[in-house]
Amino acid sequence: MAECPIRDEDGVVRRRCEVDEILRVLADERRRDIVAALDGAAESWITTDELSRSIGDAGWEGELFHVHLPMLRDAGLLDYDEREGLIRYYRCDLVSAVLDTVEHETASVR
Numbered sequence: 001m002a003e004c005p006i007r008d009e010d011g012v013v014r015r016r017c018e019v020d021e022i023l024r025v026l027a028d029e030r031r032r033d034i035v036a037a038l039d040g041a042a043e044s045w046i047t048t049d050e051l052s053r054s055i056g057d058a059g060w061e062g063e064l065f066h067v068h069l070p071m072l073r074d075a076g077l078l079d080y081d082e083r084e085g086l087i088r089y090y091r092c093d094l095v096s097a098v099l100d101t102v103e104h105e106t107a108s109v110r
Helices: 019-025 029-040 048-055 058-074 093-109
Strands: 003-007 013-018 045-047 078-081 086-089
Touching: 003 019, 003 093, 013 019, 019 093, 029 048, 029 058, 029 086, 029 093, 045 048, 048 058, 048 086, 058 078
Parallel strands: none
Antiparallel strands: 003 013, 045 086, 078 086
């Protein structure tokens, strides 16, 4: 299977992810919104409040912690501490490329 590196803020490869897993995780629009917000953040750490403001949808925080963040964590893209309200994002070139492609394609259809 094809794999790509997931890196921490120092560029150190944290783990490798499978392309199929990344595509499965990013198939959901809300997860793409979450990852786009994390990918565009200046720092690798963000609070859940900052994330909610960034994606403009504070009404689904239960879903955020019970569905989306666990899936993204299992894929190796982030770690989070629900009690502290902190999310640490790990960058992956494949994720950035998928997000750019989806954004470009949806913009050209409009």
